[in-house]
Amino acid sequence: MMSSRALSRAPITAAAVTHVASSLLTVQTNGAGFVDITGETAKFIAEANAQDGALTLFVRHTSASLTIQENADPTVLADLATVLNRLAPESVGWTHDTEGPDDMPAHVKSMLTATSLQIPVLQGRLALGTWQGVYLIEHRRRPHRREVVLQFLGGTR
Template identity: 60%
Template sequence: MRQATRLLKIETGGRGFYEFTAALADFVRGERMGQGLLTVFCRHTSASLLIQENADPTVLKDLESVFSRLAPEGADYAHDTEGPDDMPAHIRAALTQTQLSIPIIGGSLAIGTWQGVYLFEHRRRPHRREIALHVIGA
């Protein structure tokens, strides 16, 4: 068994979804792992990770709409240190994931045909996000 790690940086333009499936596939391919497990970890509390459909952009539009209703700005939150989108960002992150595990089979990510891996940015202003990658396998 071998292991490898990398920190991936993703520049966001504000709230939304940022697909980075290709960067994960490149990392796995570069490590020449035939089988194993890739762990993807978001090092932030106001952004998260999703595996979601990458064929029809209306899926992402609808997800954003639902999360806007679940965690609206302007509610009576005690925590608003960084502005009105601060606490809604933490709620969105709590409802999604900060860590994903993706099997590696035959040297490739074992995700479905229409699946992509996304950073889900919950803040309105641009951020530089860090994603920690860890792969173990042979």
Template identity: 60%
Template structure:
């Protein structure tokens, strides 16, 4: 068994879903590991990860809008150290999660036809987010 580890830096423009599928798949292919298990981990508490449809851009917009309704900025939160989007961002990260586990076969993540891997930015201003990839296999 072998292991590979890297960190991807991803720029965001504010609240959005940023597709990172190609970057992840390219790294998996370069690793030389054909069969294994990939962990994708977001190193932040106000951003998260999800696997979601990658065909219709409206899906991404609807997800951002839904998360805003679930955890609105005007929710009367106590924690607002970095502004009104601070606590809602933490709550949205809880809902969507900060790690994914994806099987790898034939040197590729085994995603479905319409699935993509997304970094979900929950803050209103741009950030550079770090996503750690760990692949274990042979």
């Protein structure tokens, strides 16, 4: 049984949803890999004059995805790419290969990760942990232009 001393909670803050701000972030990828979009996401929150609420990110593609992951050690992202490639290799003999051998594995990787994220916004800042970053994951080998919808709902300054 856990001691009540092991738990603590900050006081409740409340904000009315008085503001909806939306933007479309276009990301040009260089091919398969992770693109850090944390800075652009934080910039959107600042420009929206966000105070408390929620940010939703949604990628408008079926062969790219979003994730929140460690932003300090790049070997984490390399290892994650290795895992995704092992889970959905090109050499399986996929039925859907119209756009090339990397297309169906890209769809599987997108399904295994996320096409949308929600991040709390507290006191005008993304409530990410110290080592967390927001990434678009390009699952195709060649460069693509990807679109991420950003939408803040909450109160403003």
